[in-house]
Amino acid sequence: MKKLLRFIALFLILQNAAFAQEKNETILAKIYENALLSTQAYNQLGVLCEQAPGRLIGTKNSFVAVDLMKKYLEDLGADTVFLQAFSSPAWICHSASASMFIDGKEIPLKVDALGPSGSSPKKGITAEIIEVQSIEEVRNLGREKIEGKIVFYNRPFNNLLFNTFQAYGQAVDQRAQGPQVALELGAVASITRSVTGGLNDFPHTGSTRFKDKKIPAIAISTNDAEKLSAALKKHLNLKVNIHVDAEDIVTNTFNLIADLKGNEKPDEYLVVGGHIDAWHNTQGAHDDGIGCLQSSEVVRLFKETGLKNKRSIRVILYMDEELYQSGGKAYALYSKENNVKNYFAMESDAGGFTPRGFTLDVSENSLKKIKEFHPLLEPYGIQFLVAGGGGVDIGPLKELGVSLSGYRSDWQRYFDMHHCANDTFEQVNQREMQLGSAAMTSLIYLIDQFDLVE
Numbered sequence: 001m002k003k004l005l006r007f008i009a010l011f012l013i014l015q016n017a018a019f020a021q022e023k024n025e026t027i028l029a030k031i032y033e034n035a036l037l038s039t040q041a042y043n044q045l046g047v048l049c050e051q052a053p054g055r056l057i058g059t060k061n062s063f064v065a066v067d068l069m070k071k072y073l074e075d076l077g078a079d080t081v082f083l084q085a086f087s088s089p090a091w092i093c094h095s096a097s098a099s100m101f102i103d104g105k106e107i108p109l110k111v112d113a114l115g116p117s118g119s120s121p122k123k124g125i126t127a128e129i130i131e132v133q134s135i136e137e138v139r140n141l142g143r144e145k146i147e148g149k150i151v152f153y154n155r156p157f158n159n160l161l162f163n164t165f166q167a168y169g170q171a172v173d174q175r176a177q178g179p180q181v182a183l184e185l186g187a188v189a190s191i192t193r194s195v196t197g198g199l200n201d202f203p204h205t206g207s208t209r210f211k212d213k214k215i216p217a218i219a220i221s222t223n224d225a226e227k228l229s230a231a232l233k234k235h236l237n238l239k240v241n242i243h244v245d246a247e248d249i250v251t252n253t254f255n256l257i258a259d260l261k262g263n264e265k266p267d268e269y270l271v272v273g274g275h276i277d278a279w280h281n282t283q284g285a286h287d288d289g290i291g292c293l294q295s296s297e298v299v300r301l302f303k304e305t306g307l308k309n310k311r312s313i314r315v316i317l318y319m320d321e322e323l324y325q326s327g328g329k330a331y332a333l334y335s336k337e338n339n340v341k342n343y344f345a346m347e348s349d350a351g352g353f354t355p356r357g358f359t360l361d362v363s364e365n366s367l368k369k370i371k372e373f374h375p376l377l378e379p380y381g382i383q384f385l386v387a388g389g390g391g392v393d394i395g396p397l398k399e400l401g402v403s404l405s406g407y408r409s410d411w412q413r414y415f416d417m418h419h420c421a422n423d424t425f426e427q428v429n430q431r432e433m434q435l436g437s438a439a440m441t442s443l444i445y446l447i448d449q450f451d452l453v454e
């Protein structure tokens, strides 16, 4: 008899588990079905890209973008939509150009200013070029060889690496720290080869760090980096003229926040977001208009599929990921000062291509629990749920003990578009974008429903 009872109990447990699994499968199927049939987010991305390109912090278009997305989130039916105000330094780029002189002929180069590059005099700065492969090389050359010159960092992106983010990480020091090191040794300006794998005509901008003084710092397209390098081999004393007109300001700005109230623990937040700013030279479709829309989709998909969220879902469209990362810091400070309970934070800021997985900055135990749900996501192309960073905007929440996650889509083409004029709405595939929205919503649902992080 006892044996029979035990058997029945076990049978019921297994049946229950099977039932729960089936229920989850059905819920995820509903999320994906709705995401794949809806064109709303994709269309809104088109509006954002078209009406507010170059929406860098402090620019007119950064405010246009916030207005556009605020209205959009209100229309989606979020319970509360508000602006979290803060003040931050900003940098406005008016123009940037460069040309090289060969045998008295002026040849224009495809360049753009790095943010926040210093300005040149009106007629530009003209000087000899010294080409280098690394910051270390600049240091070894020392003041004697660098003073009065324009330093040209030309180490290429390593295309042999499968993970392009790794290649980016290996090359980006030339842009992020290169100009400051050049300045310290007396250089009058700096040129950095665009941090991208392909050979093309797009200059890719990005952030650089100066301490107190600044010099003009520009990026050059990979094609023109090759051209300049070849010309230097023939004409050792070749000169380049660099012109940058930019302005440092302080601005009052906002993070845009939209909440969908939770049923059981409305004071705990499931944060999901992307950044609303984009560099001055681009529509910022993949970086990161798409992250803003995919995050907004989490609200729409919960509402339209009738899913119940125990905790409140909080969409945050951060201002200023690109230049000073002030939006992410401002939200973390706001959380600290107002004792906001952020239970979990997800970020989409790595492109909107075919979904590949999520990186998770959570405890070992939480990671183990989340991984148990991998079989539910695998049929939708989620290949990995692995330990890794969350992202730049949610990074500051780590100090407050928040569990983080970054959405990862296929990375092979991302750096063809990153921070350049090629990052347009036309580069976005609606289906790939929406598979990402659905994956993000599914993971948020599972984490909330089964209390997967601690």
Ligand SMILES: [Zn+2]
Binding pocket: 275, 287, 288, 321, 349
């Ligand atoms: Zn970004």
